[in-house]
Amino acid sequence: xxxxxxxxxxxxxxxxxxxxxxxxxxxxxxxxxxASTAFKPRNLxxxxxxxxxxxxxxxxxxxxxxxxxxxxxxxxxxxYAAAPWWERVVFDGGEKIxxxxxxxxxxxxxxxxxxxSLIIAITSTVLxxxxxxxxxxxxxxxxxxxxxxxxxxxxxxxxxxxVVVAIPMFLMYRAVGxxxxxxxxxxxxxxxxxxxxxxxxxxxxxxxxxxxxEAALVDGYTRMEAxxxxxxxxxxxxxxxxxxxxxxxxxxxxxxxxxxxxxxxxTAPPFIxxxxxxxxxDWTVIAAGTFLFLLPVAIFTFxxxxxxxxxxxxxxxxx
Amino acid sequence: MAHIQLKNxxxxxxxxxxxxxxxxxxxDGEFFVLLGETGAGKTTTLRLIAGLEKPSEGxxxxxxxxxxxxxxxxxxxxxxxxxxxxxxxYTVRENLEFPLKPKIRRLPDAxxxxxxxxxxxxxxxxHLLDRKTDRLSGGEMQRVSIGRAIVRKPRVFLMxxxxxxxxxxxxxxxxxxxxxxxxxxxxxxxxxxHDQIEAMSMGDKVGVLNHGRIVQTGTPHEIYNNPRDTYxxxxxxxxxxxxxxxxxxxxxxxxxxLNFELPFSGGAKASGATDGRPLVFGVRPEDVYLESGAxxxxxxxxxxxxxxxxxLTLRVGDAMLRATVPARTDVAIEQAVRFAWNPDxxxxxxxxxxxxxxxxx
Numbered sequence: 006x007x008x009x010x011x012x013x014x015x016x017x018x019x020x021x022x023x024x025x026x027x028x029x030x031x032x033x034x035x036x037x038x039x040a041s042t043a044f045k046p047r048n049l050x051x052x053x054x055x056x057x058x059x060x061x062x063x064x065x066x067x068x069x070x071x072x073x074x075x076x077x078x079x080x081x082x083x084x085y086a087a088a089p090w091w092e093r094v095v096f097d098g099g100e101k102i103x104x105x106x107x108x109x110x111x112x113x114x115x116x117x118x119x120x121x122s123l124i125i126a127i128t129s130t131v132l133x134x135x136x137x138x139x140x141x142x143x144x145x146x147x148x149x150x151x152x153x154x155x156x157x158x159x160x161x162x163x164x165x166x167x168v169v170v171a172i173p174m175f176l177m178y179r180a181v182g183x184x185x186x187x188x189x190x191x192x193x194x195x196x197x198x199x200x201x202x203x204x205x206x207x208x209x210x211x212x213x214x215x216x217x218x219e220a221a222l223v224d225g226y227t228r229m230e231a232x233x234x235x236x237x238x239x240x241x242x243x244x245x246x247x248x249x250x251x252x253x254x255x256x257x258x259x260x261x262x263x264x265x266x267x268x269x270x271x272t273a274p275p276f277i278x279x280x281x282x283x284x285x286x287d288w289t290v291i292a293a294g295t296f297l298f299l300l301p302v303a304i305f306t307f308x309x310x311x312x313x314x315x316x317x318x319x320x321x322x323x324x
Numbered sequence: 325m326a327h328i329q330l331k332n333x334x335x336x337x338x339x340x341x342x343x344x345x346x347x348x349x350x351x352d353g354e355f356f357v358l359l360g361e362t363g364a365g366k367t368t369t370l371r372l373i374a375g376l377e378k379p380s381e382g383x384x385x386x387x388x389x390x391x392x393x394x395x396x397x398x399x400x401x402x403x404x405x406x407x408x409x410x411x412x413x414y415t416v417r418e419n420l421e422f423p424l425k426p427k428i429r430r431l432p433d434a435x436x437x438x439x440x441x442x443x444x445x446x447x448x449x450x451h452l453l454d455r456k457t458d459r460l461s462g463g464e465m466q467r468v469s470i471g472r473a474i475v476r477k478p479r480v481f482l483m484x485x486x487x488x489x490x491x492x493x494x495x496x497x498x499x500x501x502x503x504x505x506x507x508x509x510x511x512x513x514x515x516x517x518h519d520q521i522e523a524m525s526m527g528d529k530v531g532v533l534n535h536g537r538i539v540q541t542g543t544p545h546e547i548y549n550n551p552r553d554t555y556x557x558x559x560x561x562x563x564x565x566x567x568x569x570x571x572x573x574x575x576x577x578x579x580x581x582l583n584f585e586l587p588f589s590g591g592a593k594a595s596g597a598t599d600g601r602p603l604v605f606g607v608r609p610e611d612v613y614l615e616s617g618a619x620x621x622x623x624x625x626x627x628x629x630x631x632x633x634x635x636l637t638l639r640v641g642d643a644m645l646r647a648t649v650p651a652r653t654d655v656a657i658e659q660a661v662r663f664a665w666n667p668d669x670x671x672x673x674x675x676x677x678x679x680x681x682x683x684x685x
Contacts, residue, residue, distance in 0.1 A: 216408035219376050222396040223403040224476070225426035238413050 036299065042292035050288045065289035069115050069297075114268075115294060118276040123301065125187055125272060126255040129194035133255075134248045136195075137202025138210075138240065142232065144203070145210035146218075156207070159200045167197060168260045175264050187270045193261055198251040205250070209243025210236070245312030253302055273298050326387045326479035326512050327352045328373060333382035335368055335536075342368040343536040346382070350480075350529075355506050355513045359523040360533030361559070366516040369533070370482050373514065375399045386479060397428060402473035406485040409469045410457040416468050417453040420444065423476045443471045446505065463494040470502070474509065481506075483515045487522065499526060520560045524548065532556050548608075551671065554678040557606045563635055563646040565606045569675065577605055577670070582641050584620045589667040602675035609635065611666040612647035614655075618664035624655050638663060 042050055044061035144152060174193070175184065183189030213236060221231035237244075263275040277294040280287075306313065330348040334341070343365045350356040358366045371377040373384060375396035383390050391399055402423070403409070410419050420440045424431045431439070444450045447467045452460065460468065466486055473481055486502075487495045503526050506513050517523055523530045524544040531541045532555075540552035551557040557565040570579035577588040614636075625644060626637040634653060638645045638661065647663060655661060672681045 214408040216405055217411060219374075219396070220403060220405070220409050220411075220472075221422070222376065223374055223399075223401060224423035224472075225397040225400075225428050227397065227427075230426070235411060 039292050039295050039299070042289055043296040045289050045292075047287055047289050050292070065287075065293035066297075068287065068290045069113060069293045071113055114271075114276060115273070118271055118273045119297065121187065121266075121270055122256060122272040122274070122298075125190045125194065125270070126252055126301075128187075129191045129198060129255045130248055130252045132191070132195040133198035133202045133251045134206075134244060137199055137206045137247065138237075138244060140199075140203045141206030141210045142236065144207050146215060156204070159203050162196070162200045171260060171264050174261070178265060183265075185266045185268065185270050189265060190262065190270055190272070193265070194255040194258060197258075198254055201254075202247050202251055205247045206240070206243055209240050209247075212243075213239045242312045245309040249306055249309055249313060252305055256302055327385075328480060328512065328514065329385040329388075330369070330372070331383045331385065333369075333372060333379045333384070335365075335372065335377065336380050341536055343372075343379075346536070346538055348531060348538065348541075350512060350514060352512055353510050355503065355515065355526060355528045357523040357527030357530045358514065358516045358533055359518070359520060359527075359530055359560070361518055364533040365536040366518075366533055367484055370403075370484050370514065370516050373399075373480070374401050374403050374482055397426065400476075400478050401480045401482055402476055402478040404466075404469045404473050404481070404483045404486045406489050407465075409472070410460075410465055412456075412458055414457060415453070416444075416449065416455055416457060416460070416471075419457060419468055420453075420471050420475055423472055439475045443475045446474065446508075447471050447501075462490050463498065466490060466498065470505070474505070479512070481511055481513045483513065485517055486515075488517070488519065495522075502526065521562065524560070532559065534559075549669075550680070550682060551606070552680055552683045554604055554606070554673050557671065557673070557680075561608060563609050563648075565608050565671070566612065566645045567673070568605045568607075568643070568645070569602070570605055571600055571603060572672075573600065579605070582643055584640065586619060586665055587667045588670060603681075604673040604675055604678070606671040606673060606680075607665045607669060609646040609648040611669040612638075612645060612663055613666070614647065614649055614653065614661050614663050616662060618662040620664065621660060621662050624657050624659045624661060627655060627657060 041057075043065055044063070045056065045059055046062055046064065049056040049059050143149065144156065149155065178184040178189050183192070217235045217239065218228070218231040221235050222228065226234065257274060258272070259274040262272045266272065266275070273294070277291060277298065280291060280294070328348070328350040330346055333343055333346040333348075335343040346365075346369065348369070358369060360366045368377060372379050373386075375391070375394055375398075378392075383392060385391065386399065411422065414422065417440060420443060421436055424436045424439060440453075441450070444453055447470060449464065449467050449471060452464055452468070457465065457468065466489075469486065473483075483502075487498055490498065499522060502513075502515075515522075515526060524547075527544055529541060530544050530547050532539045532547065534555050540547060540556050542550075547556060547560055551560065551565065554567055558567060568579055568582060570577055570582070572578070572588060575588060577586045579585070620640065622638040622640045622645070624636055625639040628635040628637075629651065631651060633648050633651050634655075636647045636649055636655060638647055645663075649655075673679065674681060
């Protein structure tokens with residue numbers, strides 16, 4: 006650290022701050038666009054030039070969450086009994102939420118899609134990061150026969166665009182009854198994220214000195230105990246970083262969700278654009294759906310931000 | 325407390341041979357120092373005893389029991405490393421408690437507290453107990469490391485260059501402390517170092533390791549005064565022993581190719597030192613002295629002033645000899661001096677094998 010700053014350093018700092026501001030504005034512009042559209046009345050959503058000052062309203066969210074009876078009839082008792090609990094909550098709640106006198110208003114498909122997204126993304130992230138951590142530890146600490154080949158093989162699953170295998174996967178899934186199921190998508194996303202998780206975690210594991218575990222072994226702990234007590238806390242930063250990336254991938258995945266699911270296990274990404282098709286697109290509703298969809302990733306990343314920053318620079322700092 | 329025995333240990337890592345036919349016997353309560361250069365196999369030996377590595381060949385005995393099938397946890401040894409031996413997320417107290425809490429020998433809480441406090445008092449780290457380990461200095465960290473070893477009352481203390489990363493002053497202080505601690509505990513210590521001063525000053529016994537083989541085992545005195553071969557002679561001692569090629573002719577040491585002669589009186593002791601046989605004469609720098617009437621002339625090549633003494637580098641022909649002389653000796657670089665040696669202290673080595681004639685046969 007230089008205690009005395011020269012004028013050129015101060016100048017550089019100013020330029021850097023301006024550059025960061027510009028980049029931040031560029032990155033935040035679409036998010037602002039979506040957030041503002043989500044609160045606009047429908048007639049102001051597509052004005053040219055864009056309306057910046059307006060009376061915000063929540064009608065896009067009401068429209069996003071509800072559906073009038075003309076669109077879909079209420080569930081039959083059998084359908085109701087067969088539905089999972091969260092859909093039943095939606096059916097029940099739909100009776101209460103809004104009534105316009107003429108027809109019934111129900112929950113739309115969005116809440117259940119959103120819940121599907123949460124279930125599938127969280128479960129597959131936990132699985133991918135969990136398995137990845139153990140696998141990476143194994144690769145990092147033990148002599149594995151053909152280690153380089155195995156690691157290459159693991160990475161090779163990422164060497165083609167996943168959509169290439171979508172059709173065969175769809176056929177296989179249909180044959181075993183996994184299409185339009187939560188388990189099906191969870192397996193798919195876990196498999197897809199696992200290679201990434203193994204590689205990233207291996208880097209983090211390699212950085213943790215093996216002396217820590219050896220000290221624990223000598224102190225009378227089993228390797229498993231040493232792993233949980235010493236290695237895992239040390240790897241927390243790496244686990245957080247890996248988890249954020251896996252979560253974002255699973256949360257945003259579109260192509261497989263579109264092909265493999267249609268109703269029961271459908272996630273939010275294929276659902277939101279499907280609303281465009283019926284009649285004139287209501288951009289405010291789509292923006293509202295997208296805005297809510299952004300929140301979990303934003304919250305998750307915000308919670309882990311300290312770990313993330315350290316995780317990003319982890320490899321760069323030498324001991 | 326334990327008696328450690330290594331029998332015919334070999335260890336290979338792939339194509340690399342770390343240890344060959346190693347035999348070691350460490351008596352109960354002994355402070356044994358394993359001395360060797362980097363890569364000589366010291367750490368491997370230690371890890372074999374700790375159970376962190378398995379020998380490719382040979383057996384390890386602790387108190388006469390073959391521990392081949394014992395894991396590191398069961399061997400009940402303590403390991404102190406040069407660095408990374410403290411858990412970074414824990415406080416000093418948690419670090420000290422950690423070895424007392426494994427399932428296989430979990431102690432009652434009162435006992436844990438008692439032992440931690442006692443170890444902290446012994447090592448004078450009581451004021452650090454609630455500090456996180458990343459806020460400790462190097463010396464404090466090493467103290468805590470040693471503390472982690474002593475709270476357990478293990479059968480053996482294994483120390484892998486615990487002082488090497490510290491600065492000189494602290495190293496000296498901890499050296500004395502460690503030695504005192506060992507005497508207090510009466511425990512078996514295996515201490516690994518590349519620093520021959522540490523080895524000489526701390527060890528009850530020293531084992532010199534070279535390229536995976538034990539070259540010589542003995543008390544520091546034996547190692548210093550009676551090195552088994554030219555490797556030990558040149559490795560132990562600072563500055564090392566002077567080694568000069570020559571022959572014995574009629575009870576006099578005749579140097580060739582250096583072409584000077586000195587008296588030799590150890591003829592009777594050096595069995596087999598027959599006249600004319602190619603030899604290497606070894607003499608410690610402190611047994612080389614300057615005298616106006618001495619038989620050999622040399623020039624002062626370099627003077628190192630160490631305060632209590634001066635270490636001179638003398639040039640004879642194109643060879644260099646070291647001599648330790650009192651600090652008051654007044655010499656200048658390139659000055660012509662005359663020197664002799666203490667003929668009783670000269671060690672003879674076979675020129676071909678490098679083995680001391682006292683040890684051969």
